[in-house]
Amino acid sequence: MLELSPYxxxxxxxxFAFTQAIEIPVYTLFLRMRxxxxxxxxxxxxxxxxxxxHPLVWxxxxxxxxxxxxxxxxxxxxxxxxEAIYLKLLGISWKRALMWSFLANLASAGLGEASRYFLGWP
Structure with a gap:
C-alpha cells in the first residue's frame, strides 16, 4: 500500500501543477480550434x-x-x-483525439523530465 506522507x-x-501548466494551454488551443x-x-x-x-497515476x-x-x-x-477517450467524448474525431492527447502528454512528460534534469523540479 502506498504511504501518503505529507512529502x-x-x-x-x-x-500536478506542472502538468496542468503545460497541458491546459495545449488542450485549450486545440479545443478552441476544433x-x-x-x-x-x-x-x-x-x-x-x-x-x-494524474491522481490515478500517483x-x-x-x-x-x-x-x-x-x-x-x-x-x-x-x-x-x-485523455484521448476524454476528448472523443467531446465529439473530437479519434484521429485528432489521439494526436492531441499524444502531443499534450509528450509536452508535459518531456518538459517535466527536462525541468527535473536541469532544475531539479518538479
Missing part, C-alpha cells in the same frame, strides 16, 4: 483531462511492485489513452 502529497501537488466551446469551457475541459488521470497505480521505467511508461500510456 509525497507535496511532490504530487508540484507535479469546437464551439467558449475559452473558459475549453480551459475547464483541459483541466479535467489531467485532473482525471495514488492508484502500485508503483512499488514494478521497476520505475516500466511504471513510467505504463503511466504515460494510461494518461495518453484515457
Amino acid at each position: 509525497y502529497i507535496h511532490l504530487w501537488i508540484q507535479a 469546437t464551439k466551446l467558449s475559452w473558459w469551457e475549453c480551459v475547464l475541459f483541459a483541466f479535467g483531462a489531467s485532473a482525471l488521470t 495514488f492508484a497505480i502500485p508503483w512499488k511492485h514494478y521497476p520505475f521505467e516500466f511504471m513510467y511508461i505504463a503511466a504515460e500510456l494510461f494518461a495518453f489513452g484515457t
Whole structure:
C-alpha cells in the first residue's frame, strides 16, 4: 500500500501543477480550434483531462511492485489513452483525439523530465 506522507502529497501537488501548466494551454488551443466551446469551457475541459488521470497515476497505480521505467511508461500510456477517450467524448474525431492527447502528454512528460534534469523540479 502506498504511504501518503505529507512529502509525497507535496511532490504530487508540484507535479500536478506542472502538468496542468503545460497541458491546459495545449488542450485549450486545440479545443478552441476544433469546437464551439467558449475559452473558459475549453480551459475547464483541459483541466479535467489531467485532473482525471494524474491522481490515478500517483495514488492508484502500485508503483512499488514494478521497476520505475516500466511504471513510467505504463503511466504515460494510461494518461495518453484515457485523455484521448476524454476528448472523443467531446465529439473530437479519434484521429485528432489521439494526436492531441499524444502531443499534450509528450509536452508535459518531456518538459517535466527536462525541468527535473536541469532544475531539479518538479
